[in-house]
Amino acid sequence: MRKILGAISALAVLATASAQAETLKLVEVITSPERTKVLQEQVDAFEAANPGTEVEIISLPWGQAFEKFATMVAGGDIPDVVEMPDRWAGIYKDKLVNLNDKIAAWEHGKTLTQKTLDMGRQTDGESARMIPYGFYLRAMFYNKKLLQEAGVEQPPRTMAEFMDASRAISELDGKYGYCLRGGPGGLNGWIMMAATMNGDNTFFDENGKSTLNQPGSVEGIQFLIDMYQNGYAPKDSVSWGFNEIVAGFYSGTCAFLDQDPDALIAVSERMEADDFAVIPMPVGPSGKAFPTIGFAGWAMFDTTSDEDLSWKLIAHLSSPDANAAWAKRVGVIPIHEGAEQDPHFKTEQFAGWFDTLNGDQYIPTVMPTYLEQFGYFADSIALESSQEALLGQISAQEVADKWADFLTEEYSRWKEAQ
Template identity: 30%
Template structure:
């Protein structure tokens, strides 16, 4: 999912969004109530008239949208003067739909902003800074620091995350046991296991590959981990010497491994798979391993015998360590909304500890409030690898993805198209890395020229 840097990488005992670290250590008034919308400093006239808010989500799925509508109905029952129209485009089209609406200044008050899109939205003046609004919201004090950081750019808060994302490995424990394999601890072992578990004659493959929308997540992670000792923690697509991470011999080794994973351990049609397809392949018994965020957990519990599923920490690189990322999406206000007070009142409701924790449970996210760490729900075995990574910050080193570059939102499309060409053999690994290197070098050049 994880965006381009607005605050410094989290260090010390804070190890990303894993439950152990994200939900611990931030004090505050967890039982306090949100202030009324007029307390934000605006006129408060909206509370005296009927207001219709238009809201759009980005990370859509049928179950998520159903639950969100239930939350909105509850909000409307508590605020009879405010009605909310929810727009829920298909996941693969949602971000483009949002960008089109924003560019045309179509009626829109509340929108789902992603760590991948915040820089572009801010750069174009589409979204409102929320600092004035949260200043008088008591529950903001119990939101974790990492959640606040993900919602910020250049030290200004632009969205309240609705949950946090952190990848881990899900694997078919029964397949591994039958094959006499143990869960992989690094990327080489992951590829080896994927190949050993692949049997096309049985329609079984080792890895749920994602070559469509969002395809850049795995190659980016492997390349970063193969360059582990030289990554600039303040700008993690770059090295300490200023070059991009795609410019090194280690990047080529990493991408060779990635191509091998596709060709020898993954279904051939997975070159076009997005999130839904890769999860469906895992839950339907086609694939043995899946690298995904905790929002996958509800689908696994619903569609599989959960006793057959194991979890493991993210694979490590040759250094014996692994970078992990805190990422998220959440609710922001359009800069041109005529109903900003009412819009933020809705965000307060959705983002309060009670509603956010319930939303996190329903959608498989890590909640944003410290009080959620006490909930037995998050002691589930499906979260244990997140806890393990959080407890080993020296091995699983948190990087805050740098969201400052406007081109971050376009990178997924560029990486997908050029990556597919490479996987199909119409472009070489060297040529692909050259394109990726040039893309990010140009992004930094343009950013520094501002």
């Protein structure tokens, strides 16, 4: 009888444990083998600290992530937690939980930097629809050996020098000046060049009209078209995404790469530190440059079956120790105060980004991700039309007008809703 009762008791315990077991679905969208590995390690630690909880990681390839994720949500296959790029936040903001109260009650909430809090609330300026996990700031990598071989005495400080140096390097056999990102995720480059040649990174004028088709902005768009059509970038770079441009740099195919700190990981693994360096983006005619600053973060959908547990996962991934580990291995600027004192970030390798942050002539540009359809604009409209421009199918003025018309309409719609 005791054995029977013991067996019944054991089954009851198992049944209770099974009933209490929770499964969270987490979607990552800026996917790479290293990122997935780091995320899995942090999820494993979360599961170990929360027995009975399982986290299913769904990894979407970045090139198709926008469409695949939209299809998931539209079909009701909605995750509990998602890696949310800044430019998608406007699309999903009404479906995301406001984390303000949870952050206020969180033991690590007070050490989040103000920029982290501000960016997490950028959809309406008030509601924290995500906790950013770090920031991407654009700077210029350059290959010292290729510059020397081409007779370029110093890395470019201006846009004119950038074009001249790219021309000289492209005269070398099988080499090119610039790793152009013509494929997915390439909008940042177009926006930077437009703003830098225009001398202003304001997206809309006082009348709410987009500035992207102002003469200076068109000149910046033409700059990239010329770079490609003159042969200063590889022909297949019209479709290059992140992995291709980074590989183009560390393989020695092209001498210049404008990228965020995440590119430093792959480059450092494959190039000697003495062979490359990172400098701020070249300045335009106004003497200023406007490097883009972006971010992604952890957000929670309001359809989650367990809001407390989903928040617990976000808090775990966003804690100072976890975020520092993530920032070092993924390549972002951390989100907690004091992180810049970490020896990992106080090296010459990060000089280009810190010089950018500290230089008055470098003005970081925040994309208008508060616009509801900005994600669609960036990943669909801008991608298709910029490729058409590179291939000579439409002019710089035509692509600028198309972008300006779309953004002006979106801004008007956003303004009316405020």
